[in-house]
Amino acid sequence: MTTVTAPASSASNPGWFAKAEGWLDDRGKGAWIALMVLGFVFFWPVGLATLFYMIWSKRMFNKSCSSRRMSRSLNTMRSTGNSAFDSYKADTLRRLEEEQTNFEAFLERLRDAKDKAEFDQFMDERAKPGRSDADA
Known part of the structure; x- marks a missing residue:
């Protein structure tokens, strides 16, 4: 079995998925829901995949969909x-x-x-x- 490792430069330069996720998180839960609905309208597997991802990552049930946004604003350990x-x-x-x-x-x-x-x-x-x- 082959494992794929990310290059070392990816930590400082996130990929397109991480950028898209961050962009959606900054806009809130409504942006995630809009993406899911548009995914169902244009190509249902994309909508279904988005729904599963939202449930798996607990974005569907959190009050604020981004734990990253919370950690940025409440960085109490620094x-x-x-x-x-x-x-x-x-x-x-x-x-x-x-x-x-x-x-x-x-x-x-x-x-x-x-x-x-x-x-x-x-x-x-x-x-x-x-x-x-x-x-x-």
């Missing part, structure tokens, strides 16, 4: 060169992550309490007709 700001940023991000975790735990407890209340109500309603049948 140092600014200012150590005071970097430590402040790291502390703030840690605190926000902790708050998010606490809030998610709170929501989970809220959902559990609601589910328990609904289940208890169901069991009470279910037991009432049983009692009246037994009393009769």
Whole structure:
């Protein structure tokens, strides 16, 4: 079996597919959907391939279709060169992550309490007709 390796220069010079993918990602999910629809209109296998690619790469279900765009705008791992700001940023991000975790735990407890209340109500309603049948 033969494997094909990309030339070393491809890392700095992406191919046409990577350029097209980046161009579509910059324009959002609507551009991907338009490409898929046009693919179905002009040559159905292209539309089907686009649909499968969107599902496989999870572009179909993400709020923002580009993880690259998110990583460009939220590049939090890069140092600014200012150590005071970097430590402040790291502390703030840690605190926000902790708050998010606490809030998610709170929501989970809220959902559990609601589910328990609904289940208890169901069991009470279910037991009432049983009692009246037994009393009769």
